[in-house]
Amino acid sequence: MSGGLFITFEGGDGSGKTTQAELLGAWLVEAGRTVVRTREPGGTEVGVEVREIVLHHRGDIAPRAEALLYAADRAHHVATLVRPALERGDVVIQDRYVDSSVAYQGAGRVLDPDAVRGLSEWATEGLAPDLTILLDLDADVARTRLDSARTRYDRLEAEASAFHTRVRAAFLALAEAEPSRFLVVDASLPVAEIAAAIRERVAGLL
Ligand code: TYD
Numbered sequence: 001m002s003g004g005l006f007i008t009f010e011g012g013d014g015s016g017k018t019t020q021a022e023l024l025g026a027w028l029v030e031a032g033r034t035v036v037r038t039r040e041p042g043g044t045e046v047g048v049e050v051r052e053i054v055l056h057h058r059g060d061i062a063p064r065a066e067a068l069l070y071a072a073d074r075a076h077h078v079a080t081l082v083r084p085a086l087e088r089g090d091v092v093i094q095d096r097y098v099d100s101s102v103a104y105q106g107a108g109r110v111l112d113p114d115a116v117r118g119l120s121e122w123a124t125e126g127l128a129p130d131l132t133i134l135l136d137l138d139a140d141v142a143r144t145r146l147d148s149a150r151t152r153y154d155r156l157e158a159e160a161s162a163f164h165t166r167v168r169a170a171f172l173a174l175a176e177a178e179p180s181r182f183l184v185v186d187a188s189l190p191v192a193e194i195a196a197a198i199r200e201r202v203a204g205l206l
Contacts, residue, residue, distance in 0.1 A: 004086030011135035014142035039095035075123035107170035
């Protein structure tokens with residue numbers, strides 16, 4: 001994919017992904033790279049509408065429908081934004097990708113993780129990240145962070161502690177299964193220390 005680099009951030013709600021994605025993006029811009037910062041769900045205009053449904057719809061959404069909504073957002077995002085950026089040679093830094101679906105819809109909602117992954121592979125025509133940074137944090141610590149930052153929770157954040165504990169375990173299992181794609185960082189460390197660990201790993205890819 002001609003010089004492009006696809007970096008995804010994963011982790012539970014409240015693990016600090018957005019802060020770290022911003023810091024990494026700024027560092028890469030200083031190093032002279034063209035950086036596209038984006039996220040799922042909601043990285044495109046269509047995605048913003050899907051995000052509204054999947055995060056803020058009042059009332060239940062069947063787990064399989066939820067999985068399809070995330071996959072639909074992803075299909076459009078990859079086709080119209082991510083792949084074109086990588087083909088131009090840009091660095092794409094993205095909050096959440098396929099691993100979030102496997103962890104949240106697979107382990108969280110208890111759908112077959114292979115089926116959930118298969119949906120996303122179809123949706124993205126198999127586009128995989130070059131590097132995935134997992135910010136790992138105890139679910140209850142993450143909840144305390146969110147409590148101080150939020151006035152209201154979205155549908156996923158509002159799930160019980162057991163849900164978020166399953167999600168965390170699923171992310172760690174994904175990282176263990178693919179150590180060459182993942183960097184796992186302890187998200188309870190100071191922001192600057194986490195950022196330095198991430199820069200060190202990314203420098204090796206440039
Ligand atoms: P995020 O944008 O990280 O939330 P916020 O901007 O509020 O910090 O993610 C939104 C939520 O969507 C988050 O709880 C995780 C969930 N999610 C899934 O369940 N499956 C997915 O495939 C994705 C991408 C996100």
